[in-house]
Amino acid sequence: KEEEEQRIKAQKEELKKAKDKLENEKSQLASENELLVQRLRKQQKAQEELQEAVKKEKAKAGIAIAYLRRFLTEHLRDIDNWKEFLERERDFKRDPISLLKQEDIANLSQDDQASAMCKALT
Numbered sequence: 871k872e873e874e875e876q877r878i879k880a881q882k883e884e885l886k887k888a889k890d891k892l893e894n895e896k897s898q899l900a901s902e903n904e905l906l907v908q909r910l911r912k913q914q915k916a917q918e919e920l921q922e923a924v925k926k927e928k929a930k931a932g933i934a935i936a937y938l939r940r941f942l943t944e945h946l947r948d949i950d951n952w953k954e955f956l957e958r959e960r961d962f963k964r965d966p967i968s969l970l971k972q973e974d975i976a977n978l979s980q981d982d983q984a985s986a987m988c989k990a991l992t
Contacts, residue, residue, distance in 0.1 A: 931980060935980050935983050935984070938983075938984075938987060939975060939983060939987065942991070946990055946991075975987070
């Protein structure tokens, strides 16, 4: 009977050690999890800030391309008007100018708008 009690006591001690070890691991994992959650939140915040910055820059670029489009089409019209005036005054051979309408290029991507405006100037 005493031998049985000793065996049970030894098993209890082993179980207590195993429990303590698992509790310790649980605590370490909880700490690690908290650090990872904090890191994730920081990264999410940084991502949101970057997305907001990109959104603002795209808005600025959209405004800039709209001004470029407007001023370029006006400039091309002015050039076309001046060439007609110059032809009346002297021998002046005018190169054809491809006039752009803002409405025609406004629906293109910003890169395509810039390309179309560059082609109109050359």
